[in-house]
Amino acid sequence: MKGIIIYRSKYGSARKYAHWIAEETGFQCIDVDKVSIKMLQDYDTVIIGGGVYASGVPAFAFLKKHIDRMTGKRIFTYCCGASPFDQKFFDELRGRIFTDKLEGIPCFYFRGGFDMKNMTFKDRTLCRMLRKMVAKKDPSDYEVWEEAMMSVGEDEAGDWTDRASIRPLLEALAE
Numbered sequence: 154m155k156g157i158i159i160y161r162s163k164y165g166s167a168r169k170y171a172h173w174i175a176e177e178t179g180f181q182c183i184d185v186d187k188v189s190i191k192m193l194q195d196y197d198t199v200i201i202g203g204g205v206y207a208s209g210v211p212a213f214a215f216l217k218k219h220i221d222r223m224t225g226k227r228i229f230t231y232c233c234g235a236s237p238f239d240q241k242f243f244d245e246l247r248g249r250i251f252t253d254k255l256e257g258i259p260c261f262y263f264r265g266g267f268d269m270k271n272m273t274f275k276d277r278t279l280c281r282m283l284r285k286m287v288a289k290k291d292p293s294d295y296e297v298w299e300e301a302m303m304s305v306g307e308d309e310a311g312d313w314t315d316r317a318s319i320r321p322l323l324e325a326l327a328e
Contacts, residue, residue, distance in 0.1 A: 154326075156180035156198030156227075159188050161212035164272070166233045166265030166314050167203045173316050174200060177323055185212050190219045198227040198326065204265060205234035205246065213250055220254045228258050231322060233265035235311065236298040259325055263318040267302060268310035281307070 158180050162168035168184075175182035180200070183192075193199060203212025210232045216223075232246070243262055251258055269277050280302070287299045295303065305311035 154198055154227075155196050156200065156326075157188075157193065157196045158182045158200045158202070159185050159212070159215060160201070161185045161203040163204055163206065164266065164268065166263070166312075167212070167231075169314050170231060170233060170263050170319060171200075171202055174202075174319055174322065177319065178326065185215050188215070190222050193219075193223065193226070196226065198229070199223060200229045200231070200322070200326075202231035202233070205232050208246060208249070210246075210250060213255075216258075217255065227326075229261070229322060229325060230258055231261040231263055231319075233263040233314075234298070235265055235267040235313070236301040237264060237313075238262050239297040242297070259322075261319075261322045261325075264313040264315065266310065266312040266314060267305050268312075269305075269307050270310065 156178060158171045158174050160167045160171035160182070161184065162171070171182045174180065180198070185201070185203070201212055201216050203210050213230065216228070216230065236242070247260055251260065269280055272280065284302060287295065287303055290299070292303070301311070
């Protein structure tokens, strides 16, 4: 099996997972901005991963754009976000992304991180506004993502990446 891992990582978690998967599999690992569909012709397995932003996964745009040219390849995906796994959210995300020709492609969720100091100005501003709105709520009413966001102060970082999280993806690859 010859494979490649394609990732887009805005703040580092998706890249960290890509490199951990590469270490376990021996697959090449490359940023989605540096890959072309022509490069994939030599691979029989393609893993695409990235962070969840605004209920989407920008890395999956590559998959959507090129799915017709990936016929016959084993395709796996992963996404990561600051929140702990939430089945309802994950099902909604899958329902929005994995439609039509993407239906049935396996997707795995890995927990990422949250670090406002390293965010872009725009993301930091949006998060601050969101934190102010969430802070008005009773903490017992927080959604799982709100709890994760509020668990870290503006001058702190939360890193919940865990190498053990990739096991289910590695097991699926072995099948």
